[in-house]
Amino acid sequence: MSSKESPLLEVKNLETFISTPKGEIKPVNNVSFSINKGEIVALVGESGSGKSVSSLSIMGLNASAIQYKPESSIYFKDKDLLRLEEKEMRKIRGNEIAMIFQDPMFSLNPVHTIGKQIAESIVLHKKVKYKEALETALDLLNKVGIPDAKRRLNDYPHQLSGGMRQRVMIAMALACDPQLLIADEPTTALDVTIQAQILNLLRKLQKETGISILLITHDLGVVAEMADRVLVMYCGKIVEEGTVADIFENPLHPYTKGLMSSVPELYGPSKEKLDTIPGIVPNPLELPTGCNFVTRCSYATKKCSQTAPTLLQHPSGNRVSCWNPFGKEGGSAHYETAATSINYRH
Amino acid sequence: MKQQPLVSIIDIKKYFPVGSGLFGKKNHFVKAVDGVSIDIYPGETVGLVGESGCGKSTTGRMVVGLTDPTGGEIYFEGKKLSEYRAKKSLGKNLQMIFQDPYSSLNPRMTVADIIAEPLVLHKVGNAKDRRKRVDELLERVGLDSYHGSRYPIEFSGGQRQRIGIARALALQPKLIVCDEPVSALDVSIQAQILNLLKEIQKDMGLSYLFIAHGIQAVKHISDKIAVMYLGKIIEFADKEELFANPRHPYTKALLSAVPLPNPKMRDRERIILQGDLPSPANPPAGCSFHTRCPVAMEQCRSIDPNLLSTSEQSLTACLLFEDRVAN
Ligand SMILES: Nc1ncnc2c1ncn2[C@@H]1O[C@H](COP(=O)(O)OP(=O)(O)OP(=O)(O)O)[C@@H](O)[C@H]1O
Ligand SMILES: Nc1ncnc2c1ncn2[C@@H]1O[C@H](COP(=O)(O)OP(=O)(O)OP(=O)(O)O)[C@@H](O)[C@H]1O
Ligand SMILES: [Mg+2]
Ligand SMILES: [Mg+2]
Numbered sequence: 001m002s003s004k005e006s007p008l009l010e011v012k013n014l015e016t017f018i019s020t021p022k023g024e025i026k027p028v029n030n031v032s033f034s035i036n037k038g039e040i041v042a043l044v045g046e047s048g049s050g051k052s053v054s055s056l057s058i059m060g061l062n063a064s065a066i067q068y069k070p071e072s073s074i075y076f077k078d079k080d081l082l083r084l085e086e087k088e089m090r091k092i093r094g095n096e097i098a099m100i101f102q103d104p105m106f107s108l109n110p111v112h113t114i115g116k117q118i119a120e121s122i123v124l125h126k127k128v129k130y131k132e133a134l135e136t137a138l139d140l141l142n143k144v145g146i147p148d149a150k151r152r153l154n155d156y157p158h159q160l161s162g163g164m165r166q167r168v169m170i171a172m173a174l175a176c177d178p179q180l181l182i183a184d185e186p187t188t189a190l191d192v193t194i195q196a197q198i199l200n201l202l203r204k205l206q207k208e209t210g211i212s213i214l215l216i217t218h219d220l221g222v223v224a225e226m227a228d229r230v231l232v233m234y235c236g237k238i239v240e241e242g243t244v245a246d247i248f249e250n251p252l253h254p255y256t257k258g259l260m261s262s263v264p265e266l267y268g269p270s271k272e273k274l275d276t277i278p279g280i281v282p283n284p285l286e287l288p289t290g291c292n293f294v295t296r297c298s299y300a301t302k303k304c305s306q307t308a309p310t311l312l313q314h315p316s317g318n319r320v321s322c323w324n325p326f327g328k329e330g331g332s333a334h335y336e337t338a339a340t341s342i343n344y345r346h
Numbered sequence: 347m348k349q350q351p352l353v354s355i356i357d358i359k360k361y362f363p364v365g366s367g368l369f370g371k372k373n374h375f376v377k378a379v380d381g382v383s384i385d386i387y388p389g390e391t392v393g394l395v396g397e398s399g400c401g402k403s404t405t406g407r408m409v410v411g412l413t414d415p416t417g418g419e420i421y422f423e424g425k426k427l428s429e430y431r432a433k434k435s436l437g438k439n440l441q442m443i444f445q446d447p448y449s450s451l452n453p454r455m456t457v458a459d460i461i462a463e464p465l466v467l468h469k470v471g472n473a474k475d476r477r478k479r480v481d482e483l484l485e486r487v488g489l490d491s492y493h494g495s496r497y498p499i500e501f502s503g504g505q506r507q508r509i510g511i512a513r514a515l516a517l518q519p520k521l522i523v524c525d526e527p528v529s530a531l532d533v534s535i536q537a538q539i540l541n542l543l544k545e546i547q548k549d550m551g552l553s554y555l556f557i558a559h560g561i562q563a564v565k566h567i568s569d570k571i572a573v574m575y576l577g578k579i580i581e582f583a584d585k586e587e588l589f590a591n592p593r594h595p596y597t598k599a600l601l602s603a604v605p606l607p608n609p610k611m612r613d614r615e616r617i618i619l620q621g622d623l624p625s626p627a628n629p630p631a632g633c634s635f636h637t638r639c640p641v642a643m644e645q646c647r648s649i650d651p652n653l654l655s656t657s658e659q660s661l662t663a664c665l666l667f668e669d670r671v672a673n
Contacts, residue, residue, distance in 0.1 A: 196619075197619070264540070271566075
């Protein structure tokens with residue numbers, strides 16, 4: 001991917017507020033990232049870290065609950081999605097940007113047949129005749145591997161298995177040839193053999209269509225299998241960003257590293273004790289001062305509890321938001337001030 | 347070495363009646379569990395894996411006496427479960443923890459009362475003894491004693507699972523059935539809970555039947571693993587053996603489907619199964635896996651394979667390993 005080409009999506013300083021009965025929270029806090037054409041970017045993090053709010057912001061969904069800081073912008077090609085009228089946004093949503101959710105029942109209408117739902121969304125977005133749209137719907141169902149697709153056109157969502165519903169969702173999302181697909185935990189609710197089918201399908205479709213995908217997941221296995229680039233989120237902030245190889249082979253943030261080593265190995269001898277990240281994710285209403293990870297970090301210093309680090313380019317490749325990142329010999333000095341002569345581990 | 351199993355599960359079945367009346371079908375059943383046999387020895391962990399709806403929870407519920415088998419027998423320390431007159435007396439030895447720590451704790455009770463409930467039910471000690479025991483249990487699961495006066499809503503998922511574990515431990519049971527105890531938790535919290543369960547086992551010598559669809563967690567905690575498919579065990583093996591030499595085509599596919607957190611492994615050969623899990627209300631004839639099996643033979647459509655020994659550490663139910671099939 002040439003880096004000179006401007007990104008398809010560019011999220012800049014995204015900062016969101018949601019008011020809850022107990023006070024205002026900031027589910028996404030000054031987040032910036034971009035997605036290039038044809039790229040699969042994974043957004044990974046624990047429950048409540050702000051993954052879904054980020055994706056809803058891009059889609060302009062849940063607009064009544066989410067407030068944005070004025071500095072925030074989300075450029076899709078040349079348009080700032082945060083500043084579009086709902087009418088214009090509707091042209092983009094489902095057309096140029098499509099989304100699939102963890103629970104397909106959330107976006108499928110239980111009282112209409114599969115065929116009707118897909119065809120109607122095609123009619124709406126492409127202005128073609130219903131009959132023609134129904135033909136396209138059949139092609140799509142075949143493309144996503146629904147067996148006996150012709151008969152399935154007349155099925156209602158509840159007549160399908162979980163894996164088939166997710167395929168239908170993918171078919172619907174692809175109906176209008178979007179350029180960006182946002183997939184929020186698309187396989188979390190599925191069994192592992194069905195998950196393998198769906199991931200395979202997404203990989204194949206991505207290759208065929210060159211679509212960009214923002215893949216939201218908490219499963220590091222899924223990230224490693226699918227992503228080109230990885231964003232690690234913690235308490236509303238991106239704490240590390242890098243290519244999939246760099247993130248897995250050379251994680252710089254103690255949180256990234258902690259996540260990786262808390263997954264039990266599937267092959268090789270089992271460890272007696274798993275490495276853990278101590279403690280729990282802080283309550284969004286009571287975030288610590290300084291770095292959000294300070295309460296659980298084994299490397300925290302005084303500085304960490306005073307000043308929040310920012311996401312900066314690290315010489316070893318990743319961007320990381322940490323005062324004491326890994327990746328240099330015994331280093332505890334901030335890399336920003338580190339001399340270029342320092343030998344980096346790895 | 348040849349000790350007595352703590353729990354012997356022998357050919358248990360659970361059939362749920364379905365569709366009565368509507369299509370005039372009578373005697374139609376979901377065969378949720380259809381002939382499962384497992385021995386669990388003192389101090390060991392048997393993992394039970396398989397896809398959604400294959401009968402794992404139903405098996406677990408029968409083992410602790412929460413529901414009665416339609417057929418077969420479960421022995422606890424040599425005595426039939428059905429012979430324990432009061433179900434309650436089983437609770438002293440057999441406990442269960444559940445996937446959803448949110449719904450399995452009474453929201454109106456304090457944590458201390460929740461943990462003490464089994465003690466009250468079994469009339470163990472006086473109020474003061476119980477309070478002391480609750481404090482011990484809270485400490486055992488890594489919570490502070492002041493947490494006792496709070497309500498479940500004030501705790502995170504992982505903390506609630508700790509509370510569930512403390513309650514299950516209250517009567518010092520000999521076996522705990524853990525039904526997806528970490529599936530709803532974040533990875534970093536899963537690791538904490540898995541470590542806790544292992545530590546407790548080391549200290550108290552109890553046994554676990556550990557149910558999960560997350561194979562990594564099962565591998566980490568189990569000594570032996572049973573793989574279930576549509577109500578039946580299709581492979582049962584020592585953990586190391588199962589991962590080194592999976593024999594059943596379903597076990598192979600299951601292991602191959604797990605996404606590995608290593609981008610270098612991305613281009614490995616995978617076995618991608620076609621199709622969906624058949625409905626247990628209408629299971630295929632012969633081997634129930636034959637509809638998805640990449641190496642199915644003609645005979646698999648009609649012959650239901652037996653779970654037979656395929657090595658010293660493994661049992662497999664597949665015609666590929668049966669002598670009665672000429673090949
Ligand atoms: N509509 C809402 N009202 C109040 N709080 C909300 C709302 N939507 C999200 N939040 C809060 O914002 C934070 C981030 O939520 P978000 O759904 O983005 O998390 P996530 O990373 O997607 O987590 P998960 O892995 O559980 O899906 C959480 O603390 C959540 O409780
Ligand atoms: N009380 C019941 N009445 C009728 N059918 C039932 C009942 N309980 C379970 N079943 C059915 O029995 C089968 C096995 O269910 P069970 O809950 O044991 O599966 P499981 O392996 O635990 O699945 P999961 O991984 O989704 O928890 C399913 O088809 C289920 O729908
Ligand atoms: Mg989410
Ligand atoms: Mg279950």
